[in-house]
């Protein structure tokens with residue numbers, strides 16, 4: 001509950017952080033998207049990541065990098081406050097989102113002549129994931145917009161710094 005005003009301890013000091021880091025280091029060495037998805041789901045079932053370990057920022061979401069590999073792959077935890085909405089944005093080649101608590105509405109877009117057009121909407125509830133491999137090593141793959149309707153924690157994996165993703169307003 002958000003009545004807790006004390007600073008989160010952050011997962012960076014959590015004992016399972018080191019287990020997760022070791023797993024990600026291994027998975028990112030020779031990245032295989034399906035394998036990453038399966039192993040991460042298995043890990044999260046065995047070692048749940050507490051939402052309260054991450055900063056809550058009213059009206060938006062906080063990002064905490066969990067691990068970054070030398071080849072660019074990174075894992076990030078996003079804690080969403082209710083009503084938070086992202087920009088319409090693209091991603092590097094590979095992107096994976098797993099919801100570990102709460103739920104996220106996702107609108108998917110396609111790019112035509114530099115403009116984006118919404119193609120469909122979906123919803124990821126607890127333990128559900130979205131994973132996709134893009135057509136090219138650019139930053140306009142898997143264009144989407146994410147919205148949280150309740151307090152949510154999601155884990156995001158990208159084949160490069162996710163902040164480099166192209167945005168579309």
Ligand SMILES: [Fe+2]
Pocket residue numbers: 089091144146
């Ligand atoms: Fe995204």
